[in-house]
Amino acid sequence: MIMKKNIAIALMLVVVFAASGMxxxxxxxxxxxxxxxxxxxxxxxxxxTALELWKHSELPLVEFKSSAYLMKILEDNGFTIKSKGTxxxxxxxxxxxxxxxxxxxxxxxxxxxxxxxxxxVTSKEPRKDxxxxxxxxxxxxxxxxxxxxxxxxxxxxxxxxxxxxxxVYGAAAEESEGAKVYMAREGVxxxxxxxxxxxxxxxxxxxxxxxAAVGMLYVEFSGKTAHAGLEPWKGRSALDAxxxxxxxxxxxxEHVEPTARLQYxxxxxxxxxxxxxxxxTVKMFYRDIDRAHVEKSMIWLKQIAKGAALATQTETLAxxxxxxxxxxxxxxxxxxxxxHLEAVGIPSYTNEEIAFAKEIQKSAGVExxxxxxxVTPLPAQVPTMGGSTDVGDVSWITPTxxxxxxxxxENIGVHTWMATSCHGMSIGFKGAVxxxxxxxxxxxxxxxxxxFLAEVQAEFKERTEGxxxxxxxxxxxxxxxxxxxxxxxxxxxxxxxxxxKKHAHEEGF
Numbered sequence: 001m002i003m004k005k006n007i008a009i010a011l012m013l014v015v016v017f018a019a020s021g022m023x024x025x026x027x028x029x030x031x032x033x034x035x036x037x038x039x040x041x042x043x044x045x046x047x048x049t050a051l052e053l054w055k056h057s058e059l060p061l062v063e064f065k066s067s068a069y070l071m072k073i074l075e076d077n078g079f080t081i082k083s084k085g086t087x088x089x090x091x092x093x094x095x096x097x098x099x100x101x102x103x104x105x106x107x108x109x110x111x112x113x114x115x116x117x118x119x120x121v122t123s124k125e126p127r128k129d130x131x132x133x134x135x136x137x138x139x140x141x142x143x144x145x146x147x148x149x150x151x152x153x154x155x156x157x158x159x160x161x162x163x164x165x166x167x168v169y170g171a172a173a174e175e176s177e178g179a180k181v182y183m184a185r186e187g188v189x190x191x192x193x194x195x196x197x198x199x200x201x202x203x204x205x206x207x208x209x210x211x212a213a214v215g216m217l218y219v220e221f222s223g224k225t226a227h228a229g230l231e232p233w234k235g236r237s238a239l240d241a242x243x244x245x246x247x248x249x250x251x252x253x254e255h256v257e258p259t260a261r262l263q264y265x266x267x268x269x270x271x272x273x274x275x276x277x278x279x280x281t282v283k284m285f286y287r288d289i290d291r292a293h294v295e296k297s298m299i300w301l302k303q304i305a306k307g308a309a310l311a312t313q314t315e316t317l318a319x320x321x322x323x324x325x326x327x328x329x330x331x332x333x334x335x336x337x338x339x340h341l342e343a344v345g346i347p348s349y350t351n352e353e354i355a356f357a358k359e360i361q362k363s364a365g366v367e368x369x370x371x372x373x374x375v376t377p378l379p380a381q382v383p384t385m386g387g388s389t390d391v392g393d394v395s396w397i398t399p400t401x402x403x404x405x406x407x408x409x410e411n412i413g414v415h416t417w418m419a420t421s422c423h424g425m426s427i428g429f430k431g432a433v434x435x436x437x438x439x440x441x442x443x444x445x446x447x448x449x450x451x452f453l454a455e456v457q458a459e460f461k462e463r464t465e466g467x468x469x470x471x472x473x474x475x476x477x478x479x480x481x482x483x484x485x486x487x488x489x490x491x492x493x494x495x496x497x498x499x500x501k502k503h504a505h506e507e508g509f
Contacts, residue, residue: 030156032343035444038152039437045073046148046436047429053140054424057112057133060176061483063091066110067170070143071095074168077151078158086170087182088479090487093170094188097154102453103165104153104443105189105398107197107391108146109139109174118417120424122359134420138200138407139174141423141432145198145405148436153443164447167192171390177322177480178390184397185471194333194446194456195400197391198435200407200414200423204346205376207391207402208334211327212261212287214388215294215320215472218481219245219282219305223314226276235276239269241312242280248304249284256297261287261386287388290326291472319500321481323472325392328463329382332455333401333442338378340441341403346372347430357409357427360418366411371427376404396469399460403438407431476500 039046049069056065071081071093079095086092096103116134119125126132135141150168157164169188172179183189199207221242226235249262256262264284270277286301288294302318309316349357349371358368394400407428408419422428446453476499478490485492491499 030444032340032441035152035156035441036344036437038156039148039433039440041155042148042151042436043433045151046144046433049073049147050140050144050429050432051424053110053143054135055131057117057131057135057140058110059114059133060111060173061089061091061480061487063111063172066140066143067091067093067172070108070110070147070170073147074150077154079150079154079168083188087179087186087188088490089172089179089182090483091170091172092179092183094167095170096165096167097150098157098163098165100163100165102193102447103167103191104446105167105169105192105195106146106150106439106443107169107171107180107195107394107402108143109171110143111139111173111175113137113175113415116415116417116420118420120421122356122363122421124363124417134417135423136415136417136420137175138414138419138423138428141200141407141428141435142198144429145432145435146439148433149196149439149443152436152440153447156440156444157447162447166443173480174390176482178324180390181322181324181393181471181473182480184393184469185473189394189397192398193453195394195398196439196443197400197402198439199402199404200419200428200431201404202406202408202410202412203372203376203404204341204374204406204434205404206334206338206341206378207327207404208329208331208378208382209327210289210329210382210384211392212259212289212384212386212388213291213294213324213326213392214285214287215298215323217282217284217286217298217301217318217320219284219316219318221245221280221309221312221314221316223276223278223312225278228274228276232276235278236313237276238280238312238314239277241308241314241316242266242269242282244308244311245282245305248308249301252300252304257288257293259289259293259384260297261285287386289384291323294323317497317501319474319496320472321474321477324388324390325396325472327389327392328395328400330395330399330401330456330459330463332452332459333399334378336445336452337401337403337438337442340438342375343441344434344437345375346406347434349427349430353427356425357422360412360422361409364412364418369410372406372410393469393472396464396467399456401442403435405431405435405438
């Protein structure tokens with residue numbers, strides 16, 4: 001009797017193990033249609049989210065409604081909010097679902113741009129609700145598409161009883177002092193096995209490129225006021241110092257490598273022509289091929305500022321308060337994501353949407369070609385770009401890859417009212433849904449294909465051999481400098497200035 005019972009138990013275990021093995025095998029080899037269907041099921045949430053974030057159009061560091069909206073949906077779908085106000089950024093968050101390894105990260109963004117508010121129409125038309133900011137870079141779609149991929153993966157994990165964790169990063173303020181850089185400094189990405197992201201564009205392709213590293217420099221000069229007509233000799237012009245500084249920067253251009261990019265603005269240059277300016281400021285970006293080039297040139301820029309102060313008998317403060325790394329590609333991830341991108345393809349557009357796209361192009365004065373027609377092939381060599389992204393910092397900590405999906409017509413750029421318009425209607429929404437399909441398919445492979453994940457991580461290890469991540473943010477800066485003063489929990493801008501003046505010699509000044 002005992003023997004029969006043992007045989008029965010053994011047979012039951014065989015059946016159970018066989019069934020679980022079949023389930024694991026099917027989980028690893030899901031048909032593309034199955035994965036795409038998982039995204040289609042949450043497509044209404046993606047579209048509603050895209051529209052809701054577009055309506056909010058909140059500026060960097062104050063995206064409270066947008067981040068709360070995303071967290072609410074995640075919580076309603078079984079995710080746990082692990083962190084709010086992450087790494088000192090009030091509108092950043094981390095949410096996750098599942099347990100154990102591997103941990104697959106998905107980036108979301110949701111900040112808008114100032115001055116780009118527009119009705120979702122084919123002409124430049126201010127929003128009727130008076131909102132002047134707008135999603136000209138499509139971060140409403142990044143948030144919605146990333147959310148959709150996370151929800152689809154959550155449902156697939158639940159259905160197939162798959163081990164692993166999906167972690168969603170609320171990466172606020174990408175257009176300002178990107179939360180990803182603060183998160184990176186706090187080690188928030190250190191245990192992630194691979195990271196996924198996407199960005200709106202006019203093409204369907206992969207973010208398989210090297211972007212530029214960047215340093216952000218704040219320079220101020222303090223002088224002495226005087227009557228510019230009666231007694232100018234009694235004054236010392238801070239604006240003169242700014243002019244000498246910017247002239248020095250422009251002379252510097254001749255002697256930097258072709259990969260360098262220098263841009264600046266003069267936020268403050270005086271209050272009246274007949275008053276010698278006692279205070280003037282410059283804000284500039286220095287971009288180059290990697291962090292080493294940027295850091296070397298930052299020292300040079302500070303020296304130029306010091307020289308301008310000496311020449312005008314003024315005082316100066318120069319602080320590189322924020323920066324980003326260049327984007328590190330991962331070919332193994334790119335090859336797999338390209339396969340999924342080609343399987344998903346570009347969205348299918350209605351005649352009305354094509355007409356809308358062409359009217360946008362007409363407004364821009366470009367050829368009326370409508371939307372892109374095909375997926376861009378993966379380039380044989382990794383190209384370089386002059387722009388920067390805070391995804392770069394993440395890519396040096398964990399293997400990272402992203403996709404582009406068309407959300408604007410051909411030959412239309414982001415950071416325009418035309419992009420804002422498209423990102424608030426169906427053309428943009430369809431791009432977010434298709435992007436979610438690419439991210440979901442790639443994420444599923446990372447979760448279930450151990451060999452693929454090992455290849456991804458081996459390449460990452462090889463590319464980063466001997467590298468240790470060092471944050472481009474000075475240690476004294478605990479939260480974004482541009483955070484409104486009434487939201488700060490640490491040093492005020494005045495206190496930070498005093499610190500840097502006192503320790504200028506330690507900052508390579």
